[in-house]
Amino acid sequence: MFKRRRQRATFTDIVVWAIGAVIGIAVIYGTFVTWRTAQYSAEQWINLTIDGLKLGGVYALIALGYTLVYGILRMINFAHSEVFMSGPFTAVFLAKYLDSIGFYNDHPIISLILITLLSATVAVTIALLLERIAYRPLRYAPRLVPLITAIGASFFLQYTFRGLYGNDLEVYPNMDILDGTVAIGSIDVPKTDIVVIISAFLMMFLLYSIVQFTKTGKAMRSVSEDKEAAALMGINVDRVIVSTFALGGASAGVAGILYALIFHTAHFYMGFIPGLKAFTAAVLGGIGNVVGAWVGGTLLGLIESLGPNLFLSGLGVPAANQLKDGIAFAILVLILIFRPTGILGERLSKAKA
């Protein structure tokens, strides 16, 4: 078997593997150098890890939207980053209003639930409108058509929201109960981080349960395996697609509020970079795969937050932290070269040959 593989290896394969080997060695060497110099304390590593986990959670929730839609329609919904933006950019006005009447800090939990609900509602509405207006008429069009439409819809939504709310940076007011840190052992962890990590995980778990254990989830999985057969078995395909978009929209809306809790800002362009990162996360974990979205998101968050300090600075790269986006997208390229199906594989879509 080994022999056969060697015979089949082409020149391109060898070059690709050589590139992979060089990158691998560079990463290991850089990590080793950083470890030897002991520039950072254990506490700092832990802080960076927590940071990576919270970003990863947000990426994972957004990635879920890409993954679910891909699983069912075999298309990348590039307008999903705008679904993500629409929620927090709308909810910020409610948060500001609640803050101005003093409700925000008097009843923080209720306020958080309210703004999350608003954010999720807006995101779901946008996702459903997208599906109805931009994608449904094109369902049987060639693959490239909905892809281009998605990009167009993305720009349309961005500038619609800019027209609606203006192009200023909107700021979420501070919430007193989320200020400060909690001591876990000798480490001070910001309360916001704990809330974000836990809520992201719970939300992921909830969505996973919906897909795995409910009737709608079952219908989604069967439509994803074979649309025609599912329709013949009496499944309303249109309704399943609508609920998929709703689910993706809801998770994006929640992700938006978590993102806003971390960075406190919202503006019409905020979806672009997190959207691209989440798409990377979805591909990294295996697009079409719900657990893959979680694995990919978390991994990407960790690599992004640890990577620059872990191996880039060890390699002597100047201003390593400016390259964190570079790392994320380099991973996307490497994944596409070495494992196009992602870490866990395209579980939902394997039947589609």
Added chain:
Amino acid sequence: MSKKIFAVLSLLILASMLLAACGEAPLECEDAIGCVEVAEGDPIHIAYAMVTSGADATLGIDSRNGAEIAMDEKGGTLLGHPIQFDGEDDQCSAEGGQAAGTKLAADPTIVAIIGTSCSSAIRVAMPLWTAAGFTVISASNTAVDLTLAGNENNHPGYLRTAHSDSVQGSAAAQFAWEKLGVKKAATIHDGSIYAEQLQQVFADAFVALGGEITSQESVDPQQTDMSGVLTTIATGAPELIYHPIFIQAGAQIVRQARETTGLENTYLMGADGMFSPDVAEGAGDAIEGVFVSSPDFSAYGDAYTTTFVPAYQAKFGSVPVSIFHAHAYDAFNMLYACIEKVAVGDKEGGNLLIGRQAMRDCMYATKDYQGLTGNLTCTPTGDCADPKIAVYEYHAGEYPPVKIWP
């Protein structure tokens, strides 16, 4: 040979004087790089190129407001012609500078441009405008190289009323060393020419004073998560971080530095790009105690507080939202004075010719001009500022910040 040209030129000038004396003869352009013709009833066109959208919009809008007030004071007319004041968004980036630059360069009615807001934008726009023959005066470009003689980024026709960052960076270093007594500092820039050069000036001046620079890091202007870069900086244990960047990334740095182990009590200091209510709002309570350097408003003349600010409030409904409004006001008035001076023809609202080279020469020759921002004299490379830098301190929930030095 130059004698010959001189002779020809003087003959031409003589001839034109004779022709002008005749009265009815059509105007002839004798300018080396062409003229702007303004027919009777047509407006005189002054354009702006400033950032009017996105996170840094207040910087550009504030400057535009300043220029509009100057225009209102003149009644909106110049030599009997209405003034047309419109323009493009420079987006505070090289891409925006390219777009705005190309668009404006294609409009031959433009006499002069006030702009750009950001140094990154002027770097690509200015070659286009130099070729188009415009006179350009910026109210807020502060990058050092723009007025450095012989530098590839210093172009004919470019002037500025803003201070050069060689002044601002040194002042910041002096403040850190003398007033705060800081011995170790780190810097962060965002890859823009403004921030990159400013932090370098600061670093050089700080080292010259005897201080130590622990690290010089960079972030992306759109970046939101700063934990990595702040952790790296924390390993050097600096007593001050100098981050002369813009509003969006600046607010995130202020917020997250307070949450980074080892940086809880480090002094934070920005520059004029972070002097904005948006920074105070974006950073929340973490803004308490953050320093910013800026032009010294208290050194402006009485006209600033008694006339300019009330006019601004009356027209735009708020106190000035950023810091280069007075510079734009001065820039507009300097252009106005020069157009008045160099225009030939019927100065009562009839046909006019404005020589492009004459316009530039007039601007470069500005001497002891009494503006809001001080006593302005332009150097041959276009530095017109009378720089007075002060350091201001932010307090949570308050705007503007309070002057504390010198």
